[in-house]
Amino acid sequence: MDREKVNQLAKEMTDLCKQGVRSATLFAGTPTGKALFIVVLTVLLDGNPGDDRLWFKPPIG
Amino acid sequence: MGNGLITSCADLVRQTVASAPLLLEWADCQQILLEGMADTPAWILALPVVSCLAVGGSQADGIQVAAGWLALNHALHLLDAVEDGDFVPDKIVDKPEKALNLSTALTFVAYSFFPNLQSSEASIRVVKVCSECGYNATQGQHRGFESAPALLDDAINAYWETTILKSGSLFRMACAGGAAAGTQSSQLIEILADFGTSIGVILQVLDDCRDMFDVQTGRREVTLPILLYSAASGSQKIIFPDSRASLQETSVPGGITASLSAWWQRAHDSLDRLEPSDAIEALKDALQAILGTLPGGDNQ
Numbered sequence A: 001m002d003r004e005k006v007n008q009l010a011k012e013m014t015d016l017c018k019q020g021v022r023s024a025t026l027f028a029g030t031p032t033g034k035a036l037f038i039v040v041l042t043v044l045l046d047g048n049p050g051d052d053r054l055w056f057k058p059p060i061g
Numbered sequence B: 001m002g003n004g005l006i007t008s009c010a011d012l013v014r015q016t017v018a019s020a021p022l023l024l025e026w027a028d029c030q031q032i033l034l035e036g037m038a039d040t041p042a043w044i045l046a047l048p049v050v051s052c053l054a055v056g057g058s059q060a061d062g063i064q065v066a067a068g069w070l071a072l073n074h075a076l077h078l079l080d081a082v083e084d085g086d087f088v089p090d091k092i093v094d095k096p097e098k099a100l101n102l103s104t105a106l107t108f109v110a111y112s113f114f115p116n117l118q119s120s121e122a123s124i125r126v127v128k129v130c131s132e133c134g135y136n137a138t139q140g141q142h143r144g145f146e147s148a149p150a151l152l153d154d155a156i157n158a159y160w161e162t163t164i165l166k167s168g169s170l171f172r173m174a175c176a177g178g179a180a181a182g183t184q185s186s187q188l189i190e191i192l193a194d195f196g197t198s199i200g201v202i203l204q205v206l207d208d209c210r211d212m213f214d215v216q217t218g219r220r221e222v223t224l225p226i227l228l229y230s231a232a233s234g235s236q237k238i239i240f241p242d243s244r245a246s247l248q249e250t251s252v253p254g255g256i257t258a259s260l261s262a263w264w265q266r267a268h269d270s271l272d273r274l275e276p277s278d279a280i281e282a283l284k285d286a287l288q289a290i291l292g293t294l295p296g297g298d299n300q
Helices: A003-020 A031-046 B002-018 B027-038 B042-054 B059-083 B096-116 B120-144 B152-182 B186-210 B224-232 B252-272 B278-292
Strands: none
Touching: A003 B152, A003 B224, A003 B252, A031 B186, A031 B252, A031 B278, B002 B027, B002 B042, B002 B059, B002 B278, B027 B059, B027 B096, B042 B059, B042 B152, B042 B186, B042 B278, B059 B096, B059 B120, B059 B152, B096 B120, B120 B152, B120 B186, B152 B186, B152 B224, B186 B224, B186 B252, B186 B278, B224 B252, B252 B278
């Protein structure tokens, strides 16, 4: 991916994040949005629950 | 339908790595890669193969790309553990020096799979994709060693740039590499590349949520949850929550979900630009598997 595209995507996501912390309606209403919200909440609160083998840890991170 | 294709492709990738001539000469190197693959979900093992099939390529070529990509991934995993100070000795790799050396070996192993494609032109395309994506991933990792910018907006922007480069590039490599084995169309390769980037970013964001606090070391990473907590608190600087539980009552989970939903949509939009096929269904199943393999996921 060329650097211009990386920079553009990063800026879009930064703006979206800032909107997201102000309004939960950005994702509400779709089944995938709800499922993602549950996953995020679980991972944020529990850290590393359950069987670690279920997780794929990105190689760099 | 898609899950059956994923399972069969993953089995063939495992068999290919287990019988790779170069790896048969060095038991430790083979074992560390096979053990890493045993901990990796089938949909990830199969990702380059299904990407190759999605653009009309052959399963045999996709399997070679998958084997190479997994060797590269594991090489980076070994490096990352040493770089981050997370190295844990085990039976095979009992000291960081060995981890670094095995990482180098696995990088060469990866490139031993790519000449096995049916056409030399396809091999060259795959090597080009993997080299570019690998370079971007290491550049992203390098940026991650820098301190976060002092101003919050700059820090959030830097987080996304680093994450797209670092983790987006690794899965971009899987999907674009698989596609490059199956087609010379730069447009099709780019579509699969964008799909892979989205997958890599989603996995990294979720991993950052998991690793926000390291209970064992007490280390706190400045990643998306912390940055959004700071933003939600109205701060212009980075501040840390007292505990994970204190995030529940904030808009942090919503902010993270909003960004993940956007990446999710980008991944789907990429696939919708391709002709429907069993392989495309399998890639959609792979995307769903992110929810299914995570705690709290319900495969919606």
